[in-house]
Amino acid sequence: MPHATEPPRYDPIVLVAQIRDWGQALGFDRVQIADIDLGDAEAGLLAWLEKGFHGSMDYMANHGLKRARPAELVPGTVRAIVARMPYLPIDTPPDWRDREQRRLMQPGEAVVSLYARGRDYHKVLRSRLQQLADRIADAIGPFGYRVFTDSAPVMEVALATRGGLGWRGKHTLLLDRDAGSMFFLGEILIDLPLPADPPSEPHCGTCTRCLDVCPTQAIVAPYVLDARRCISYLTIEHTGSIPEALRAPLGNRIYGCDDCQTVCPWNKFARCATLPDFDVRHALDSSTLLELFAWDADAFSRHLEGSPIRRIGHERWLRNLAVALGNALRSETDSAHAAAMRAALQARLTHPSPLVREHVQWALDQSPIT
Numbered sequence: 001m002p003h004a005t006e007p008p009r010y011d012p013i014v015l016v017a018q019i020r021d022w023g024q025a026l027g028f029d030r031v032q033i034a035d036i037d038l039g040d041a042e043a044g045l046l047a048w049l050e051k052g053f054h055g056s057m058d059y060m061a062n063h064g065l066k067r068a069r070p071a072e073l074v075p076g077t078v079r080a081i082v083a084r085m086p087y088l089p090i091d092t093p094p095d096w097r098d099r100e101q102r103r104l105m106q107p108g109e110a111v112v113s114l115y116a117r118g119r120d121y122h123k124v125l126r127s128r129l130q131q132l133a134d135r136i137a138d139a140i141g142p143f144g145y146r147v148f149t150d151s152a153p154v155m156e157v158a159l160a161t162r163g164g165l166g167w168r169g170k171h172t173l174l175l176d177r178d179a180g181s182m183f184f185l186g187e188i189l190i191d192l193p194l195p196a197d198p199p200s201e202p203h204c205g206t207c208t209r210c211l212d213v214c215p216t217q218a219i220v221a222p223y224v225l226d227a228r229r230c231i232s233y234l235t236i237e238h239t240g241s242i243p244e245a246l247r248a249p250l251g252n253r254i255y256g257c258d259d260c261q262t263v264c265p266w267n268k269f270a271r272c273a274t275l276p277d278f279d280v281r282h283a284l285d286s287s288t289l290l291e292l293f294a295w296d297a298d299a300f301s302r303h304l305e306g307s308p309i310r311r312i313g314h315e316r317w318l319r320n321l322a323v324a325l326g327n328a329l330r331s332e333t334d335s336a337h338a339a340a341m342r343a344a345l346q347a348r349l350t351h352p353s354p355l356v357r358e359h360v361q362w363a364l365d366q367s368p369i370t
Contacts, residue, residue: 010140012194019081022135026128027275028083028186029179034163035196036080036189038068041158048224055228055238068155074146074189079196081132081188082163084174085125086271087115087278088182097262104251104259107328108337110289110321112309113232113256114182117285118278120308125149125186133188144191149184156185167202170222171210171260177203180267203266210260215249219260231257235320236312241358247323248330252289254320255309281307289328293321293344318348318356326363342367 016033023031045068048054071077088096103109115121129147137143148154157174161167165185166176173181204222211219218229227233234242235255242250261267273279282303295303297314304310309317325341332338348360 010192012192015136015140015192016194018139019132019136022132023081023083026131027124027273028085028128028132029183029271029274030165030176031081031083031132032160032163032165032197033194034080034082034159034187036070036077036159036162038070038155038158038162041155042068044223045155051226053220053224053226053228055233068158070154070159070189073153074144076144076191077146077189078193079190080159080163081190082160082165083129083132083186083188084160084165084176084179084183085121085128085186085275086179086183086273087118087121088270088272089118089279090272090274090276091279092272097267100258100262104253107252107324107331108288108290108341109252110284110287110292110324111251111253112284112287113253113258115184115278116255116308117280119281119306120310121184121278122149122308123306124275124277125184129186129188146189147186148189149186154187154189156187159187160185162196162199164197164200167200167204168223169210169264169266170204170208171214171219171264172223172225173261175204175264175266176200177266178269180270181261181264182267182270207265209263209265213259213263215251215253215257215259216246231259235316239316241355242319242323244362247362248327250320250323251327252324254289254292254317254324255312289321289324290340290344293318293325293348315353315356318351318353319359322348322356322359322363326359326366329363329367338367 020031070080103111126147126149129149133145133147157168160174166174169175169181174185175181216229216231218226220226229246231250231253234246235253300314300317301310322345325345329338329341342364345360345364348356351357
């Protein structure tokens with residue numbers, strides 16, 4: 001939005017309190033004001049990019065240090081409103097972490113990352129952040145702002161840390177003592193010099209559970225993620241063939257991975273969403289690999305309308321499922337179930353996509369019975 005030609009008149013303390021109240025009414029569990037000086041994050045960003053840890057996510061490098069300089073990205077910016085929204089479904093049971101870990105031990109189950117089982121968060125957060133900006137404008141008049149939610153070159157975790165929403169955990173995600181890490185982040189870059197909140201202190205201590213549990217050792221050091229090895233990257237961002245050495249560690253994870261979060265002690269304090277948007281759709285918390293692998297392109301688009309999963313397309317959906325089926329075949333002891341999985345895979349051997357055919361053939365090669 002264009003910046004105001006005249007500075008709006010308002011009481012900064014009163015406005016910040018109103019922004020917090022409006023944010024909570026819109027479904028955000030916490031809203032803070034962040035200073036935009038991210039100079040201390042620049043060296044780490046450059047080192048991460050230099051090592052190629054961003055993989056094929058070229059957009060991570062396209063804007064250079066603008067990611068760490070919000071005022072260059074959106075001229076006139078002096079503060080950021082940083083907000084978080086919990087995404088665990090409203091009816092999530094207290095033992096959800098144990099349940100998620102048990103599903104990983106059932107090879108025939110299809111495991112989708114918790115955040116992706118409901119509506120596409122991009123749409124939900126962007127709409128709510130825009131409503132928050134509209135309420136501010138209604139209260140003080142026109143002002144300069146731009147809304148972001150994982151949609152532009154903004155260092156979200158760095159800004160959220162700066163504003164006191166939490167600290168960067170060793171898995172690189174934002175953590176908070178009162179809410180764990182099971183939430184989405186969003187920002188509004190603003191030209192209002194509101195009083196900034198102090199940063200949070202880190203509380204990971206000597207804990208290394210997230211590093212130890214990562215199936216592909218993608219967390220190469222505390223606070224450093226090699227995305228090229230990360231299951232979330234491989235199943236969502238990566239468009240090509242999944243490296244063979246990393247296929248077995250994927251297990252039955254077909255979209256994303258929550259391992260580093262489910263083992264984190266702070267997530268015993270994770271909060272449930274207040275919005276129904278993140279309730280589970282299409283049984284994505286209990287579907288089997290065979291059920292989802294049976295979807296043709298039309299069924300995929302129909303069932304996943306409004307879901308973030310739809311963006312990867314049917315081809316990569318089948319790629320991911322084929323890998324999971326191959327991993328399941330390697331340990332399947334039920335001969336009838338194994339036969340059903342082989343039959344489903346064989347039916348895809350003539351798929352028009354070379355990518356699908358490659359992963360289907362690999363999956364069939366994992367079967368101890370040919």
